[in-house]
Amino acid sequence: MSDPDPGSSPDDGGDDVSVVRFDEENRRPSVVVAEVLETMLDDLNRTLFDYVDPDAMDELVGGPRPATSVTVSFEVDGTAVTVHGDGRVVVRWA
Template sequence: MIDSDGTHPTWDADRRAYVTRFDGTGRPPSVAVAVAVAAVLDESPRPLFDYVDPDALDDLFVDSAESTTITVDVDGAVVTVRGDGRVFVRPP
């Protein structure tokens, strides 16, 4: 489940993950990931660029196929970004 505006992560019990969205224009993947990780992890995580290059992440999903997927570990949380605009954060 994704909240009404898609900007705040919401819990999806079926996937056992928090879910949010990006749209590639107004809200790029790097922003969606950073906001979701900060909301999900209890402590303040290191900057996103310590885990993945935010510009490369955004470039990867510009006009990407829906099947494009990357997964990265952020302080024990498993973050998956999909080409269909969804971001999943599985807490540690």
């Protein structure tokens, strides 16, 4: 997995944003999202299932023929998560 980058880049929106990729290591988007949230949210006592259906997310943005224009967005304890069909996971920290 790519290490979460809490810094900014020209297209990520600022210092409170992390962008990681799930397509670099051919991993399911749900696994990458769960790992990022677990790493960055120390007190998270729930699972990804509490916020989004991981299987549905994987099918929409990470299937054998993902639609690159599709995004899945949800919130985890005030933190916005957007998973893009082009392989990006963007986390905007609360």
